[in-house]
Amino acid sequence: MRPTTILILLLCFFSAAQAAPLTWTLDGVTFDNGTQLQGQFDYDASTNTYSNVLIQSGNPIWYSDSKLPPFTLDNTFGPGTATGFEAWTRYDGCCDSYLYIYLDSAMTDSGGVISILTTSYEARFYPGGDDYRYVTGGTISAVPIPAAAWLFGSALAGLGWLRRRQTT
Known part of the structure; x- marks a missing residue:
């Protein structure tokens, strides 16, 4: 899958984060x-x-x-x-x-x-x-914990995976 396609798919799944109590x-x-x-x-x-x-x-x-x-x-x-x-x-x-x-x-x-x-x-x-x-x-x-912290981590992991895939 092309990186541009992956980026578009990721952006489609983003939504506004809801604040938790x-x-x-x-x-x-x-x-x-x-x-x-x-x-x-x-x-x-x-x-x-x-x-x-x-x-x-x-x-x-x-x-x-x-x-x-x-x-x-x-x-x-x-x-x-x-x-x-x-x-x-x-x-x-x-x-x-x-x-x-x-x-x-x-x-x-x-x-x-x-x-x-x-x-x-x-x-x-x-x-x-x-x-x-x-x-x-x-x-x-x-002390608030960002509701989307896992999303940020997932994005970093995905970028690392893409970079590794491109070098092989």
């Missing part, structure tokens, strides 16, 4: 009482959807008159936006607890490192009042 990892997210959050989640900026959520608190979050036991978030929380989310963490018969995470800038499919704002907090709502633990610092980070 990125996995964002929590880094150094700490509350004002020292409790840290660990975990990660997938976020697809093109559809504004979260998936594969796994966020955990390593220790209880202490409030002025009670504590929130360690918790694990999974995919059961409500919709968020590119600049943050809120999640229900626990109901113990008397009180609801929610985690609110707000970001310095919007998540994109390009990845990067984004600071978590210190206005982020874990809140416990009592019948007679509220109690809060604020985030003192932390970031989320993601």
